[in-house]
Amino acid sequence: MINSLKKYYPVFFLVVVILVSSALMMGAEKINRAALESRQDPATLALLQQIFTNATFYTYSVDTEIYTVYNSGRHKLGYAVYGDGMGYRGRITVFAGLRDKETIENIIVIYQVEDLSYWYRLELNNFFDQFIELNVEDCYPSFTWLPGGVDSISGATFSSRGVVNAVRDAILDKLQYID
Amino acid sequence: MSGFAKEFKKGIVISNPVFVLALSLCPVLAVTNTLDKAIGMSGAFALVIIASNLIISLMRKMIPDIVRILVFIIIIATFVSIVEMLFQAYIPTIYSALGIYLSLLAVNCLILGRAEAFASKNKVSDSLADALGMSIGFCLALILISFFRELLGKGGITIFGNELFTLPVLGDHPISVFGMSIGAFLVMGLLVAFFKWIGVIKDV
Numbered sequence: 614m615i616n617s618l619k620k621y622y623p624v625f626f627l628v629v630v631i632l633v634s635s636a637l638m639m640g641a642e643k644i645n646r647a648a649l650e651s652r653q654d655p656a657t658l659a660l661l662q663q664i665f666t667n668a669t670f671y672t673y674s675v676d677t678e679i680y681t682v683y684n685s686g687r688h689k690l691g692y693a694v695y696g697d698g699m700g701y702r703g704r705i706t707v708f709a710g711l712r713d714k715e716t717i718e719n720i721i722v723i724y725q726v727e728d729l730s731y732w733y734r735l736e737l738n739n740f741f742d743q744f745i746e747l748n749v750e751d752c753y754p755s756f757t758w759l760p761g762g763v764d765s766i767s768g769a770t771f772s773s774r775g776v777v778n779a780v781r782d783a784i785l786d787k788l789q790y791i792d
Numbered sequence: 793m794s795g796f797a798k799e800f801k802k803g804i805v806i807s808n809p810v811f812v813l814a815l816s817l818c819p820v821l822a823v824t825n826t827l828d829k830a831i832g833m834s835g836a837f838a839l840v841i842i843a844s845n846l847i848i849s850l851m852r853k854m855i856p857d858i859v860r861i862l863v864f865i866i867i868i869a870t871f872v873s874i875v876e877m878l879f880q881a882y883i884p885t886i887y888s889a890l891g892i893y894l895s896l897l898a899v900n901c902l903i904l905g906r907a908e909a910f911a912s913k914n915k916v917s918d919s920l921a922d923a924l925g926m927s928i929g930f931c932l933a934l935i936l937i938s939f940f941r942e943l944l945g946k947g948g949i950t951i952f953g954n955e956l957f958t959l960p961v962l963g964d965h966p967i968s969v970f971g972m973s974i975g976a977f978l979v980m981g982l983l984v985a986f987f988k989w990i991g992v993i994k995d996v
Contacts, residue, residue, distance in 0.1 A: 623856035648881030
């Protein structure tokens with residue numbers, strides 16, 4: 614009996630080591646999560662939650678300027694990046710969310726100085742909804758001779774194209790850093 | 793000389809892991825282009841080797857021979873993961889600068905080598921002295937190499953965002969080859985030659 618128990622001692626020992634190691638790593642992960650969550654900027658998180666509704670946590674890479682967004686279970690929801698484009702009156706800044714390398718999740722406009730009447734046209738005509746789940750390759754201002762693209766709103770063409778160009782500025786250079 | 797002092801001194805000069813044993817060269821070459829990264833890597837290395845040597849030495853009589861390498865790897869990988877998570881939480885700039893090389897400490901031949909060759913066969917105090925000596929030896933080597941690489945490759949020294957000084961001519965015209973991996977080999981070779989010349993290192 615003792616001999617047969619001795620035979621399994623290495624396996625038993627290995628299992629104990631693995632369990633202790635897992636427990637230690639779980640403890641370290643708790644500390645890590647608490648520290649990282651305490652550093653979250655609530656304003657940025659609120660913006661990210663407008664793009665990814667389940668977002669509870671993000672990390673930011675200074676080198677690539679990409680926000681990586683996670684849900685409460687630390688599963689990656691996607692990425693978010695800032696970009697600028699020129700509208701009719703001036704700069705338009707957007708915060709564009711990417712689900713992955715190929716799909717835009719959603720966008721929000723952070724800054725614009727367009728005429729209100731033109732801007733309302735974009736909102737009333739659901740212009741921004743075109744970006745939801747849009748394929749990255751289709752993110753360009755639509756032209757009559759080209760299939761696909763994002764349709765501009767008539768009467769607010771410059772503002773529409775400004776938003777599309779801002780999204781393109783945000784995502785095109787960053788795709789190489791995204792999984 | 794007591795056993796503790798002997799083991800401690802051994803790693804710093806006589807068996808310096810980088811200049812004499814030429815071990816762990818992957819992180820040495822990769823992270824010594826700036827002083828910040830070298831300090832970060834030295835800290836991580838010291839934490840992992842001290843903790844793993846201590847635990848392995850404490851458990852040396854319990855570890856079955858047949859699974860000893862597996863156990864060593866699990867222990868080392870656990871400490872590397874913990875150090876990685878702590879770095880990510882408290883020094884994120886160093887964490888992102890070190891990148892994959894921090895995780896690669898889990899398969900660092902020096903750490904595993906000290907566990908197998910020393911900690912698993914010696915008492916706790918000697919294993920601690922060995923780990924401390926090796927850490928200081930590794931740290932000195934990394935800091936020396938990175939100091940010269942940053943000085944020549946960037947023309948000045950900056951630590952954690954604070955510019956300490958900039959050299960007059962090199963500041964404007966740095967020798968960029970020292971920022972590359974080949975620069976690490978050059979600096980390392982020159983330092984080994986210098987230490988051998990002044991008699992600090994005897995057998996290389």
